[in-house]
Amino acid sequence: MSTGLEAYLREQGAPQSLSELILATADACVEIAQLVRFGAAGDLASASGAENVQGEVQKKLDILANDILLRDCAKAAGLKAMASEEMDDVVPVRDLDGEGWLLLFDPLDGSSNIDVNVSIGTIFSILPAPRTEARPAIEADFLQTGRAQAAAGYVVYGPQTTLVLTVTGAPAVFTLAADGSWTPSGATMSIPAKAKEFAINASNHRHWSEPMRAHVEGWLAGADGPRGRDFNMRWIASMVADVHRVLTRGGVFLYPWDKRMGEKAGKLRLLYEANPMTLLVERAGGASFDGKNGSILDTPVTGLHQRVSVMLGASEEIAILIEAGL
Template sequence: MPTPTAHTVSLSRYLIEEQRAGRIDAELRQLIAVVARACTSISIAVSKGALGGVLGDAGTGNVQGEAQKKLDVLSNDILLEANAWGGHLAACASEEMEHSQPIPDAYPRGGFLLLFDPLDGSSNIDVNVSVGTIFSVLRSPEGVSRPGDEHFLQPGRRQVAAGYCIYGPSTMLVLTTGHGTHAFTLDREQGAFVLTQRDMRIPEDTREFAINVSNQRHWEPAMQAYVGDLLAGKEGPRGKDFNMRWIASMVADVHRILTRGGIFIYPWDHKDPGKPGKLRLMYEANPMGMLVEQAGGAASTGRESILDLQPDHLHQRVPVFLGSRNEVEAAVRYHLEAR
């Protein structure tokens, strides 16, 4: 392992320097630091796997009607407890809870709202595939002393910070506060995240796409045409061969795209026509959309910008197309021309 040098920048140092530069305030710095510590605790639990007795179903379901894993529940509790008492939050909301939760009256309330998916990709836990935590930070509206669900319903453009932590061969925190997307790797010996990639950039063009093709028979015609042309390769209208990658963990798929480009797609389909999409706007699409746009990519529903959507409820679902800008724009053209 390389020894730390004078040029090593810890997450703490990075956040302090951002505060000194006037890009974040002390309260947001504290919030991000607390979330990072909570993610460190989740990382330890994930890494123990069967040794920690945390694998398998919890025997409960979340508000989405999905079976919860033991680590879903544990990760949710870790994030709630870590953020309850610091004075930086007014309320938080989780994909695992039906309603938002204000900070208990026993503790001071701050000016931010935190949303999180405590363990994205949890269906992969038992087979030891990378999973992660996704989070989004909004400002609490002025004059609101006890925020409710309705105060979280802000477009993604209003996010003041977003990020995810991926629990893979190494644990990494990928973060934006609106000034680029940056990656930090957990140094387990020091117990601290260290800046390992500043200003991540997604290539504008790509030959790689991520989608669950097993749902193809349920797609609408525009989606069928788009993926059909990708699969036709260099003999088709796109004039080049594409590779497909699919991990079934949004954090892992998006991390690959932030690292080397590509497009991630979870479209609307007829399998469950009553739902406008699979992924949650507030807990997944908005934070990932902000991270991708800050890295030079694009994020869309296939017809409009994800970050411009006005949410209408806390657990709203949307189609998601995000990644390399030119490829996202190509996918959107297929959908707009099909109207």
């Protein structure tokens, strides 16, 4: 049941095939929410013994969430192929032949928090499928910049289960009701230009570049430092939860490059995490920086599991980071 969400999609003028895919994704997340709710009781928080393409040990719930999205979203007639952070290769669903869509997702972001009952989430991105001769989709079809996204969103499984979605404009917010429907919350997501909070994993301090260390130390110095005002620092270790806070009450989220990454541009995945979250942030009035090219949405895409440095949130703070070349 997705009555409120269906009405929103009609208002947005979304093509029927796109609406069907978004609704299928939202329905899959309802099922995942139930699993998350009873994860510990069902031993779903424990490690599965398998590793994903990133070399990370998967929780049982990671695998189940991935399977649910693959199964439920394939029912959408306009879906041509899918790609998941948990899988090596793309999953063709229907041949490319006219209008259609490509779905990318991180089935369970922040899954290391499952066993301590901290908010986690699902992130998704929808790209237009190439209009080409009838053939199965391949990896190259997914290598589109973030600006090509037709829709993006996430579901955060917390005290409430919340869906945040953008199709054409500012992010819309829906809450999962007891009857399984998505109810519009009426919330307006607008990120103030000036930040009062920042989210960063301070335990990586020693690995950051010297300019990044100096910049964060300036925040920590508060009113006595170069910024002349106090900042709060937050870190949940779930991108969904950390960025949801930025979208809800402002601030910045950073996961910058550090020395351990060597030639890699960053830690987070461009297609599954950075691009969809950045689209939401920029449409809420925020900004982003990939540490090299400017906006994350303009970062050239070279691979399905490409990583990137991520800095996003309050436009004033991001402008300072860009100017400093961080």
